[in-house]
Amino acid sequence: MSKESITQLYKKVKPYLAVFLLQLGNAGMAIVSKFALDKGMSQHVFVVYRHAIAFVVIAPFAIVLDRKIRPKLTFSVFVKIALIGLLEPVMDQNLFYTGMKMTTATFATAICNVLPAFSIAMAWILGLEKVYLRRLPGLAKVLGTIVTVGGAMFMTLVNGPMLNLPWTHVNGHQESTSSANNKQDVIKGALMMLAGCVCWSAFIILQAITLKSYPAGLSLTVLICLMGTLESSILAVAMEWNNPTAWSIHFDSKLLAAVYAGVVRSGFTIYIQGLIMKQKGPVFVTAFNPLSTILVAILGFFILSEIMYLGGVIGAIIIFVGLYLVLWGKSKDQLGSKSDNEKIIPTAQNVATMDERIITSNQEFMTINVTSVKSTNGTA
Template structure:
């Protein structure tokens, strides 16, 4: 009995930990993508073509799973749902990724990952506007979500506005970013920041719309495949408009191909599916609250692989971001617990509402069931009592 009880507790613990483990793993996946992508972009890869090929690969991988595993549960694809899918394909595969990749080339991989820390704040604001998140000022755990979001934004602002001295954890000879900057570099840096902010707004809008779409179309694999397909088509149209040189479509077996394959499999196919599952279970704010971890991982990999310098401002900002992250996650966990307790109480109240049966003046003891009969021609569907 003890072993069975322990196994039960372990099973429950793993089930509760799944969303956390999934999101942490996803941040490592995104961090790897940022490093590989910026290497490919600096070697002449077109960000438009990268986005198109990335989603073609993601569609080819996810479509078979969607066709087989969701053939019995896939809802009908109506016109309103298809229009939402088209909007999803525009927001994330086209706008977010192209704005982000250009902004990252104007700044750095670390700065790009840093701006992702704005994602929880922007998503939280949009979720409040569309009533996907509620804040009860009378409950501390609810206010903690707001406090955590503010702390996260403060950390991101510290990393953006305060540089500080460089911290030489490793040898930085040949670093990409040097101390002397020209006016042109500053101008490009400012443009890069604006583009990164625009990408974050598009990404947040994607999560909000994805949350609404899943309520009407609860098939994560199928939705992932369709978003990738539509995003690839829309991205191809945009690429043909802005890239007149057809040679940019040619990709060999090099760093460009690695960037396409990795981002397509991990960060489009798998990521869209995992995000859909987590959004349906915990909501978009919980999902985006893990994005600050990606910045820390990317900054470390950027220093090792790309020889990017790590400054004091980045470290101080990272500390604030981690504090904000855990504050938001704690508040969300209390929200989930409160919702579960209210659901259990509602079920218990429903079970305890037993009606007595009166039989010729006498009362028959014992529980009774409430049954319903389907409506017939002239018979109204009412509840009847049976023992």
């Protein structure tokens, strides 16, 4: 292969490699955070520490690398950043981690597979994503969204028999986990995580919009983490007012979770997903969430000894089918709206519009001819 072909191949593969690394980081985040939460760490304090660490780590890079491209921070951009900080660090993560405490890491990441469906719906409403209902890819997007949400509901409401896998034989730890799961309100936790996914989708859409007026990605990441720290601190103080020990942290799994989440998840992930969105759009970023589900399921079995139920497996499969329909429709739209498989269904309104265009073009053509004849006669 020539050097040019290798360069072109790298440019095509780079977004997919980047989004795979993001999902790998998300999988590690789910395992580490679930372990820290099970050890008694407050989810509200965890969100504060996470974004404070991200701000400290990313700020030096933003100061140096964005010094020549950093635009002026206008009031409208500041309002968008404040809203972004409210949506993702405060609302999304507090809802998500509270729901995760009631369920498992595998269940939480599987629920997050509804994110692409929510993102497409919001992008469609805001005009960032085109969905042509008269074309097969557009119908696939809508149907995939419905199937994805239905799979999440099935996974939430249907448990089914426990799967007796080789690595989940009952032992002392699992007996305590199983008895604890009987006391957990799984439906309430799932609804919290679904609400968090709605906030997460809104965060991604708003970040894509903000990048157009404030294209300095690292500086935007720092400002988001700063606003997230300030806003989540207010919520954490209110929720842990009578529990000052919740803020104590030592060199243990809680500190590891906060550092990992701050550096990998809140810091560089926000920046990298911003770069991907500039090239592929906001829906592409959320389309690979099933990768993290698979990785978390594997890690959760061996590290957290999580128990899997048949209802969860069937629900995850339904979600994957819906997600495939969404991605198929998305890929067909990117190939072009005039392919043979995407012909617009003719209607009376379409025909009338084409007739008007033909009449208008004929009138313009006749006007040009008359003008040219007059100018010729005048010259003669």
